[in-house]
Amino acid sequence: MDTEMKILVVDDFSTMRRIIKNLLRDLGFNNTDEADDGLTALPMLKTGKYDLLVTDWNMPGMQGIDLLKAVRADADESLKNIPVLMVTAEQKKEQIIEAAQAGVNGYIVKPFTALILKEKLEKIFARIG
Amino acid sequence: MLEDNELITDDNIARVKDLLACMEKGHEEDAIEIIDELTSIRETELYQDMGKLTRELHDAISNFGMDDSINIMAEQSIPDARERLNYVISKTDEAANATLEAVEESIPICRNLNEQASELHVSWNKFIHRELSEDEFRNLSKDISQFFKKTDDLGTVKEHLTAVLLAQEYQDLTGQIIKKVINLVGEVEDKLIGLIQITGAPQADKAEGSSSDSSELDGPVVPGLEHKDTVSGQDEVDDLLSSLGF
Numbered sequence: 001m002d003t004e005m006k007i008l009v010v011d012d013f014s015t016m017r018r019i020i021k022n023l024l025r026d027l028g029f030n031n032t033d034e035a036d037d038g039l040t041a042l043p044m045l046k047t048g049k050y051d052l053l054v055t056d057w058n059m060p061g062m063q064g065i066d067l068l069k070a071v072r073a074d075a076d077e078s079l080k081n082i083p084v085l086m087v088t089a090e091q092k093k094e095q096i097i098e099a100a101q102a103g104v105n106g107y108i109v110k111p112f113t114a115l116i117l118k119e120k121l122e123k124i125f126a127r128i129g
Numbered sequence: 130m131l132e133d134n135e136l137i138t139d140d141n142i143a144r145v146k147d148l149l150a151c152m153e154k155g156h157e158e159d160a161i162e163i164i165d166e167l168t169s170i171r172e173t174e175l176y177q178d179m180g181k182l183t184r185e186l187h188d189a190i191s192n193f194g195m196d197d198s199i200n201i202m203a204e205q206s207i208p209d210a211r212e213r214l215n216y217v218i219s220k221t222d223e224a225a226n227a228t229l230e231a232v233e234e235s236i237p238i239c240r241n242l243n244e245q246a247s248e249l250h251v252s253w254n255k256f257i258h259r260e261l262s263e264d265e266f267r268n269l270s271k272d273i274s275q276f277f278k279k280t281d282d283l284g285t286v287k288e289h290l291t292a293v294l295l296a297q298e299y300q301d302l303t304g305q306i307i308k309k310v311i312n313l314v315g316e317v318e319d320k321l322i323g324l325i326q327i328t329g330a331p332q333a334d335k336a337e338g339s340s341s342d343s344s345e346l347d348g349p350v351v352p353g354l355e356h357k358d359t360v361s362g363q364d365e366v367d368d369l370l371s372s373l374g375f
Contacts, residue, residue, distance in 0.1 A: 015225040022233060058346045089349040091359040096366055100373050107366050110349065116363055 001125045003028035005051035010034070010041040010067065011087070012059040016110075020054060020087065023114050027121070038062025042070055045079055052124075057088035057095070064088065065099060072103045083124045087112065135174065141167070189327045199320050207317070210310045217303045224299040231289035231296075238282045245276050 007024060009032055011017045017034045024032055033048065035041035037059040045053065053071065057064040064086060074080045085106040086099055099107055105127075106120040144163055151160040252269045255261050261269065350356050360366050 018229045091350045092347055093358045096369055109363055109366055
């Protein structure tokens with residue numbers, strides 16, 4: 001994995017953003033930015049040239065699933081194809097299926113461990129190559 | 130509602146017979162008079178029943194209102210509980226941030242010491258195998274002195290660990306507060322059941338009654354509560370996704 005890649009972490013809870021950022025840093029990823037919901041994340045994604053999006057589902061403003069759909073529908077090919085990892089407390093089967101159909105690349109349920117995050121990231125980038 | 134035995138009385142049978150006779154004879158005005166009479170009998174009964182019901186409902190409501198606890202709940206306990214729960218949020222937030230801060234400050238110190246120790250280890254092995262030049266040895270001893278100075282930072286790490294320890298005090302406070310709120314919710318539940326019984330509203334089927342708006346997100350799965358169509362943990366998420374071809 002390219003540890004120089006630029007990652008956007010989207011979660012409405014600042015503590016969760018901090019935890020994810022610290023875990024990512026531990027894996028060698030230092031180039032991370034934060035947003036607190038889809039509405040703030042989307043403009044950042046459009047201009048920021050990110051390589052990975054890590055997002056929560058349940059957020060005020062714009063939810064993670066809508067952010068995912070907006071990204072996949074974007075005209076810009078590189079944004080449209082950005083890997084998206086969902087990190088959420090939502091455990092309903094129909095929601096997981098919805099995320100999969102919307103084109104999510106990985107789905108992690110909270111609470112999660114550093115090892116799970118690492119595995120999912122490796123899996124995403126192994127598939128993308 | 131009129132009971133059968135209140136409707137089918139000799140008097141009423143006689144009235145209906147009269148009505149039939151009037152109609153057969155074509156005495157319209159007499160027939161209308163009898164119909165009016167029958168209607169008014171029925172209305173009187175209905176009004177009496179409605180009056181009785183109204184009185185019962187009124188009594189029940191005033192008895193319910195006389196119980197002051199429901200007013201106290203609405204005016205004090207519930208707003209109070211809201212405040213308490215907000216306090217829980219701020220306490221847990223504070224604790225999480227204090228912990229994160231301590232950890233974020235400790236990690237670079239540990240990483241630094243870890244890296245330096247590894248470097249020293251390499252040089253030290255070379256020294257043992259007599260592979261170090263005199264200059265290199267001088268550098269090594271300088272590095273070792275510097276490393277010992279750096280280990281003072283471990284004191285800072287220890288302080289941070291104590292801060293993490295202390296930050297956990299929130300558990301005690303929030304636990305007590307949440308217990309109180311749980312008790313209140315129990316009381317409110319009892320009162321609501323009482324209210325439902327008074328109004329005679331049919332009690333919803335338990336399974337259906339709990340179904341909420343499907344557009345609402347469920348949030349974390351809580352152990353001990355029934356969750357329909359949910360996965361339990363990452364393994365099941367992975368299984369589900371791989372069954373979908375992911």
